[in-house]
Structure formats: structure tokens, C-alpha cells
Amino acid sequence: MTPAVGYRFWRVDPDDAWTRGRLQSPVAETLWPPLETLDAECQTRPGLRLARAGLHRADELRVSPEPGCSCGIYAYHDIAPMTRALREEPYMFGGAVLCWGRIVIHPEGLRAEHARPLALCRPESPGVLQRTAPLLEHVTREYAIPLLELKDLVTYASEFGASYKPDPSEPQPRTIDRVRNAVSFRQLVRRLGKAIGG
Ligand SMILES: [Zn+2]
Numbered sequence: 001m002t003p004a005v006g007y008r009f010w011r012v013d014p015d016d017a018w019t020r021g022r023l024q025s026p027v028a029e030t031l032w033p034p035l036e037t038l039d040a041e042c043q044t045r046p047g048l049r050l051a052r053a054g055l056h057r058a059d060e061l062r063v064s065p066e067p068g069c070s071c072g073i074y075a076y077h078d079i080a081p082m083t084r085a086l087r088e089e090p091y092m093f094g095g096a097v098l099c100w101g102r103i104v105i106h107p108e109g110l111r112a113e114h115a116r117p118l119a120l121c122r123p124e125s126p127g128v129l130q131r132t133a134p135l136l137e138h139v140t141r142e143y144a145i146p147l148l149e150l151k152d153l154v155t156y157a158s159e160f161g162a163s164y165k166p167d168p169s170e171p172q173p174r175t176i177d178r179v180r181n182a183v184s185f186r187q188l189v190r191r192l193g194k195a196i197g198g
Helices: 046-055 080-086 126-143 150-158 175-191
Strands: 004-011 073-076 092-105 109-121
Touching: 004 080, 004 109, 004 150, 073 080, 073 092, 080 092, 092 126, 092 150, 109 126, 109 150
Parallel strands: none
Antiparallel strands: 004 073, 004 092, 073 109, 092 109
């Protein structure tokens, strides 16, 4: 299976001694390890893990993502929802990710078992760019990924994998499943506070 390309955003806190300029999932607070693969876990917080256990099939408790659960590493199929979110948050940066392993596909995005960042994109605002240039240089060096103009991000990322955005002309799952999937992805994103978790 060809790896999937997706788009998402991270928080990078330059002043946090613990995260030290690492890419961090905005809500799940997962730190993405430089030069390594990030692996999905159902939940790192014990209370939530217990609450979500029922959403996994009994024989697959350890596998993430599970279709009925909200776990996994999130990415959008397109850059537009990513850039919309970036305008609202300081120290939030967008980029492309490569996803593989088990993948749950939703209309707007996907949840994956494994992922690594492919590239970050330069902030569109000149003021933000100027303010964050040293930080972004540091981060992209740590992760050994390029810092690209937004317009070049899709072309670059496409070299590594394929878009898994559902094709509307292809036969769709039953309507009820499709509606449920669309609703659930939006609800998940909203529940994560306009941000993408895991
Ligand atoms: Zn789960």
C-alpha cells in the first residue's frame, strides 16, 4: 500500500523547557520525535483509555486507529483546512506528513497508525515569518525536513506518497455510513478544539 500524504499543524513552543522547540500535537500534547516515526496509541491517559476500550474490538485493543474510536494520528487530505487554522493561533505551524500502517479514511482527513513529518511551510504573514524564522530554522534542522513555501508543499509531499481523499465519482459506502463518517470526523476535530490531535 502506498503511504498516504496528509496535512496538519503543530504547536511549537519556543519557551517551554520540556518541549524545547519540538513539534507538538496541539491538543493531545504528543511530542513528535525528531528523525523517528510517531506511532499511534489509543490513549496515553489511563482514564480515557478505559473509556475508549469499548470502541475497540476485543482482539484489537492494542491496535490504533480503530474505526469506531477517535484514536490515531490525524491529518487532513487538503491544505485548506490546515491553513484556516493557522491564521488563528500563534506558534502554530503547518506542514505535510506521511502516514502508513493502519489508516482510517474520513471524507475530510484520515487517522493513521504511523506518521512522520515531511516538511513545514513558511507562515504566510510576513510579520509571523520574521518573528518565527530562527525557531523554524531550528525545528526543521532538528527534524531534517525542508521549510517550504505553502504553494510548493503539495508538490513536494506528493513525491513521497498518495492522497487518500475519497473520490466522489467512485462507489461510496452506504449513505448512512458516509454521513456518520463525515459527522464523526467534524465532531472529532471540534472536540479537539479546532485542532488536530494525536
Ligand atoms: Zn482507540
